Amino acid sequence: MSELPTSDLRALKARYPAVFDRPASSRLGVPTLILAALALFIFGLNELEFSPQRMWAGLNQLGWFVLLMIPPDPGASLPTYLAAMGETLSIAVLGTTLAAAMALPVSLLAARNIVPTNLVRFPVRRFLDSIRGVDTLIWALVWINVVGLGPFAGVLAIAVSDFGSFGKLFSEAFETADQKQVEGIRAAGGTPLHEIRFGLLPQVLPVIAGQLLYFIESNTRSATIIGIVGAGGIGLQLAEQIRVLEWQKVSFLILMIMVAVAAIDAISSRLRFAIIGRRAVV
Amino acid sequence: MSHFGKSDLMAVAISVLPEQQLAALNDGYRRAVARKRLRFALSAAIAVAALLAAAVGAEVDPATFVAKIGNFVSYFDRIFTLESGARVWSDPGEWFWGFHKWLALLGETVLISYVGTLSGAVLALVLNFVAAKNTAPQPWLRIVAMRYLEFCRTVPDIVFALIFVIAFGLGPMAGVLAIAIHSTGALGKQFSEIVENVDMKPVEGVRATGAGWISCMRFAVLPQVAAGFAGYALLRFEINVRGASVMGFVGAGGIGQELVVAIRKFYYSDVSAILLLIIATVFVIDIGTGWVRGRLFGGERT
Structure with missing residues (x-):
């Protein structure tokens, strides 16, 4: 390849000033942003008490822990752990289903094409947002105060915190549904309730089922952690074994969680594709 | 008609x-x-x-539920009542008595999530090109990277935090590291999914000039995916703010420590005050990142 003749280069520069002669403001934009991000990062490290010594000592410790984790070994508690895993799965399935059942009617109120007035929609949306703003673990603590320690508190915690997410997702599904079917029902003399039942629901149900399965999957993960605060399931066992430094049991429990999550993953993506066809769930 | x-x-x-x-x-x-x-x-x-x-x-017992649902309702009544018996909003000064302390802790929470997300995003940026089907330099390296990312995202961040608190000591450092590792896994997967959908023609063009793998990634792939990466990283930041708000439950820094103490020791009005502050922070972060994402994608997606 040869160099361009100078005259060509000059002509090119004259013709595309935006490429060759970008104003300083646009050239400096990205570096400034990166510098600012880096500065905040370093400030953060400093503020959060990071230090090379602590890092080094901690990594050393962590290395020991990992060595002690091998080989994973449940000891004599395998039946307990299997029961706890079953409990976790139950919490996930039941919590998610409850959340979806509660969210469906509320999501209708938050959908623009069903409730045209901002007066209802706005407060409903903000209400759902505030529920989502509170983490599942916090809900678990609150429910433990109400129904006592145990998996039931976990079910309620997942149900309430997913109620917020489902409400939002379902209402979006309703909003993106095709309006033509609804108009068709209306033209045939259907009432608004008919419009929802025969015009919207058939379109929206597959989407909702897909999301439900997806959440069951992700809630299997959440259900493992709410045990840490005492709401039942495998998390309780895990937190206990970590606190008493039984590393072989810890690694076994973590492996168990990973296998269970992978299994649920496989099952639910199968079901999801069976319900909605080969489309990605959004 | x-x-x-x-x-x-x-x-x-x-x-x-x-x-x-x-x-x-x-x-x-x-x-x-x-x-x-x-x-x-x-x-x-x-x-x-x-x-x-x-x-x-799950030991569901409708009888307990019915018997105790009143507690749930009255719990919200109690957390909105001051110790003097008055409603909280009648005396905001008393309600938010620890405002400065809580604000500082919330700042720490956001900072934990920022530092954790950024470190996780940088690691994910390196790893995702190795884990993506179309850009992986070696098949076996891809499998290693994919398994590692899977491990990182399947183990919940709070479990990492529990272990790190023992290894690195109590404090926000454990929280940051836990969030960083979990974000590496989650972002690595999302990033590599974006990379798998890029147009490969620029890569061929860059490779034709004799460039190595790193240059190909930098000049052919990165420009196509940078906006998508930034979008996902911002979303993850938002999620991590929520996650960081409970890191304190296991002693890994942030506002969670205060909250768990307030809940466990029945400092009712503190619970509502801290919860409201957390919700407000999450709102602000949501709106902020939503705005930035809107600008990144030029208003076509939010």
Whole structure:
């Protein structure tokens, strides 16, 4: 390849000033942003008490822990752990289903094409947002105060915190549904309730089922952690074994969680594709 | 429509089929519907059975629930009541008595999530090119990277935090590291999914100039995916702010420590004050990142 003749280069520069002669403001934009991000990062490290010594000592410790984790070994508690895993799965399935059942009617109120007035929609949306703003673990603590320690508190915690997410997702599904079917029902003399039942629901149900399965999957993960605060399931066992430094049991429990999550993953993506066809769930 | 005669319309709309043909069609329709209904009923039955099994497994007790649901309602009544018995909003000064301390802790929470997300995003940026199908330099390296990312995202961040608190000591450092590792896994997967959808022609172009793998990634792939990466990283930051707000439950820094103490020791009005502050922070972060993402994608997606 040869160099361009100078005259060509000059002509090119004259013709595309935006490429060759970008104003300083646009050239400096990205570096400034990166510098600012880096500065905040370093400030953060400093503020959060990071230090090379602590890092080094901690990594050393962590290395020991990992060595002690091998080989994973449940000891004599395998039946307990299997029961706890079953409990976790139950919490996930039941919590998610409850959340979806509660969210469906509320999501209708938050959908623009069903409730045209901002007066209802706005407060409903903000209400759902505030529920989502509170983490599942916090809900678990609150429910433990109400129904006592145990998996039931976990079910309620997942149900309430997913109620917020489902409400939002379902209402979006309703909003993106095709309006033509609804108009068709209306033209045939259907009432608004008919419009929802025969015009919207058939379109929206597959989407909702897909999301439900997806959440069951992700809630299997959440259900493992709410045990840490005492709401039942495998998390309780895990937190206990970590606190008493039984590393072989810890690694076994973590492996168990990973296998269970992978299994649920496989099952639910199968079901999801069976319900909605080969489309990605959004 | 009004200028059509009614009879005209009817003549166009309806043509009655002969009786036998109609019967056959009707029959076929009924059978199809019956099969669909049967399938639906079967799946519904299986779902109900699964739910019942789950209810037994999770020790669901409707009686407890009914007996104690009053507690749930009254809990919200209690957290909005000051110790003097007055409603919290009658004395905001008393309600938010620890405002400065809580604000500092919330700042720490956001900072934990920022530092954790950024470190996780940088690691994910390095790893995702190795884990993506179309850009992986070596097949075995891809498998290693994918398994590592999977491990990082399957283990919940709070479990990492529990372990790190023991290894690195109590404090925000454990929280940051836990969030960083979990974000590496989650972002690595999302990033590599974006990379798998890029146009490979620029890569071929860059490779044709004799460039190495790193240059190919930098000059051919990165420009196509940078906006998507930034979008996902911002979303993850938002999620991590929520996650960081509970890191304190296990002693890994942030506002969670205060909250768990308030909940466990029944400092009711503190619970509502801290919860409101957390919700407000999450709102602000949501709106902020939403705005930035809107600008990144030029208003086409939010």
